[in-house]
Amino acid sequence: MDAFAKLLELLLLTPARSGKLALLRTWFRDQPDPERGWALAAITGDLRLAQIKTGMIRRLVETRTDPILFRLSYDYVGDLAETVSLIWPGQPRLTALPELSSIVLQLSDATRNEAELLLAGWLDVFDQRQRWALLKLATGGLRVGVSSRLAKRALADFGHVDIAEIEEIWHGLEPPFTSLFAWLDGRANKPEPDFAAPFRPVMLAHALIPRANAKKAKKEGVANLEATEFAAEWKYDGIRIQAVAQGSIRRLYTRTGDDISHSFPDLLTALNFDAAIDGELLIRAPDGGIAPFNALQKRLNRKTVNTRLIQTYPALIRAYDLLVDGEEDLRPLPFRARRPRLETFIRQYGSTRLDLSPLIDFPSLDAIEMARNAPPEPEIEGIMLKRWDSPYLSGRPKGYWFKWKRDPFLVDAVLLYAQRGHGRRSSFYSDFTFGVWREVAGHRELAPIGKAYFGFTDEELRKLDKFVRANTVDRFGPVRAVTATAEEGLVVEIAFDGLQVSARHKSGLALRFPRIHRIRWDKPAAEADTLETLSALLPENAGQDRRPGLV
Numbered sequence: 001m002d003a004f005a006k007l008l009e010l011l012l013l014t015p016a017r018s019g020k021l022a023l024l025r026t027w028f029r030d031q032p033d034p035e036r037g038w039a040l041a042a043i044t045g046d047l048r049l050a051q052i053k054t055g056m057i058r059r060l061v062e063t064r065t066d067p068i069l070f071r072l073s074y075d076y077v078g079d080l081a082e083t084v085s086l087i088w089p090g091q092p093r094l095t096a097l098p099e100l101s102s103i104v105l106q107l108s109d110a111t112r113n114e115a116e117l118l119l120a121g122w123l124d125v126f127d128q129r130q131r132w133a134l135l136k137l138a139t140g141g142l143r144v145g146v147s148s149r150l151a152k153r154a155l156a157d158f159g160h161v162d163i164a165e166i167e168e169i170w171h172g173l174e175p176p177f178t179s180l181f182a183w184l185d186g187r188a189n190k191p192e193p194d195f196a197a198p199f200r201p202v203m204l205a206h207a208l209i210p211r212a213n214a215k216k217a218k219k220e221g222v223a224n225l226e227a228t229e230f231a232a233e234w235k236y237d238g239i240r241i242q243a244v245a246q247g248s249i250r251r252l253y254t255r256t257g258d259d260i261s262h263s264f265p266d267l268l269t270a271l272n273f274d275a276a277i278d279g280e281l282l283i284r285a286p287d288g289g290i291a292p293f294n295a296l297q298k299r300l301n302r303k304t305v306n307t308r309l310i311q312t313y314p315a316l317i318r319a320y321d322l323l324v325d326g327e328e329d330l331r332p333l334p335f336r337a338r339r340p341r342l343e344t345f346i347r348q349y350g351s352t353r354l355d356l357s358p359l360i361d362f363p364s365l366d367a368i369e370m371a372r373n374a375p376p377e378p379e380i381e382g383i384m385l386k387r388w389d390s391p392y393l394s395g396r397p398k399g400y401w402f403k404w405k406r407d408p409f410l411v412d413a414v415l416l417y418a419q420r421g422h423g424r425r426s427s428f429y430s431d432f433t434f435g436v437w438r439e440v441a442g443h444r445e446l447a448p449i450g451k452a453y454f455g456f457t458d459e460e461l462r463k464l465d466k467f468v469r470a471n472t473v474d475r476f477g478p479v480r481a482v483t484a485t486a487e488e489g490l491v492v493e494i495a496f497d498g499l500q501v502s503a504r505h506k507s508g509l510a511l512r513f514p515r516i517h518r519i520r521w522d523k524p525a526a527e528a529d530t531l532e533t534l535s536a537l538l539p540e541n542a543g544q545d546r547r548p549g550l551v
Contacts, residue, residue, distance in 0.1 A: 001097045002097050007027055007039065012144040017150070024154035028184070035100050037181060043146055045148060047175055051114075054080060060123075078427075080135070080139070081131075081132050081135035082132055088131055092127040092130075103134070103137070119134075196247055199257045201395065202255045206398065206403070208385070225402070231359055232368055233358070234360065235380065236282055236379055237379045237380070238281045240281075241280060260300070263301070263303075264299065272349065275324055280357070281315060283298075292539075293379070296313070315353070317354050318356070322342040333392075336388040382403060384404075408495040410493055412527070413494050415482055417448075417482070418430075431452075434450060435448040437529070450514040463519070471483040493520055495516075496512055497513045499534070499537050499538055499539075
C-alpha cells in the first residue's frame, strides 16, 4: 500500500505528461501481480468499491474530530481525501502495511458496516500519505492528472505494442489484468477475451485555428488546407457514439469506450445488423428535428429508463462512418471508399433511430467558413473536415480530420458569487457565478445565468481571487457573494457555444459550455448586457447574430 501511495503522490506532483508516463512504466515494470493490476484498475476507473461512500467518510471523521473544524477545513482544502488524511487523529504504528491487493479484496467482500470498520481501522494506523491514498482508492476519485487513455499509453509503451491493440481487448479484460500483463511481459500470447460486439478505438479530429493565427501558433490552420482533398459534414451537438452489433449482442459505447447500452434500450432495438458504426448520439425533437443538448442530458448516466422518458426524449444515431461490416474490417480503407459503403448500409438498415450524416457541397474553404457560422440547424456546432484518403486510425493522427467550430457567442455579465476550487485551486476562488441585468417591477436587478471555472490565466486567477476577497459582501457556506451593483461590480465577458430555455435556472436560460473569455476591468457594471439581449440569441428568435468571437 505504501508503494501505491508514493505512486499517487508522484503522479500528482509531476505535471509533465512524459513524466507521468515514465512513472507508470516503472510501476508496471517493478511491481508484481496483482499489485500493478489493481493500481491500473484504480487509475483507469475500472475499480469500484461500492460499499464506500463519501457520506460514510464524513460521518467517520466527524466522530473522531470536531465537526465544525472538519467542515471549515474541508471548505478551505477543497478535497475530501486530503482533508480527512490531514485531520484524522490516528497515530501511524504499522511496520508491515497490508498490500494494495489485500485492501481491495477485503473491501470488495465486506458489507457496508464491515467496510466502515475496516476503513476506520486502517485510517487509525496509516500515516497521512497512506490515508490520502486509501481514501482516493476507496472513493474512486484519484484526480492525479492521469486519464484512462494515458494509462493505456503507458501500458503500450511498457509492452512495446500499439495502444490500439490494448484498447480493442480492454472491455474483455477484468482487474487485476493478469493475462494482459503476461502478454506485455512476453510470457504469454495476446489475450483473446470471449467478448462479442467489442469497442474499436475511435478516430479523433484536430481543431482548426484561424488563418491569421496558424503560422504563429505553428499548428494546422485553415490556410494550410486544400478544399478538394476534404469531405465536409455538419458537427452536431451530441455525444460521439459507437454502435456495435454482433450476433445477438448489441452495445453502445462512448468515444472513451464506456458502455452506455443500459441507458438507451430503445436504440438497441434498431441495431438489427452485424456491424460497427461511428456516429453522433442525439435526441429527436417533437417537430422532427434535433433537440438541444439538454434533452440528451435527460437520458445520459441513468441506470434505468422508463417508457415515459424514452417516449419524451427518443434517441437516434446520426451515422458518420462504417467501421466493420459483417466480418469485414473497413478501417484500413480510405474515407472515399468507406463513405459509399456507409450510404448503402443506411439505405438497407436506416430508420428513425439511425440515419445518415449528409455531406456538404462546398466550392472553397471560404464558402465552408461562411457555412459554419450559419448552419441550417441551431444544434449544429460547426463542421467536420475529413481527408478523402484517410483510413480510420485510433487516436488523433495528424493531418486527416479537423473540427471547425462556430465562433462562440459572447455576452458581458457581472460577477455575483465565487467558490474555492479543488485540488491545486483549493486555496483560490476559481468557480464563478455571473449574471445579467433584467427589469423587475420597474427596477433593474441581476439574474444569474451560469457558472464558469476556466478561460483565464494563472495571473488572472490571482487577480480574480484578490477581487473576491476584497469585495465579499456575504457568505453562504463555502460561497462568497461579491459587490455587484450598477456602480460597483466586475464585468466578465463570457463565451458560450449555445443557449436554450431552462426551467431549472432562475433566469430561464442555460448556457452551453460557458467560459470566461475576457475580464473587463475597464467596463462599468451598469453597462453589462441584459436578459432581453441574451434571449434574442435563442434559436427560435430571429437573427442568430453574435458578436465576433474566436474559433
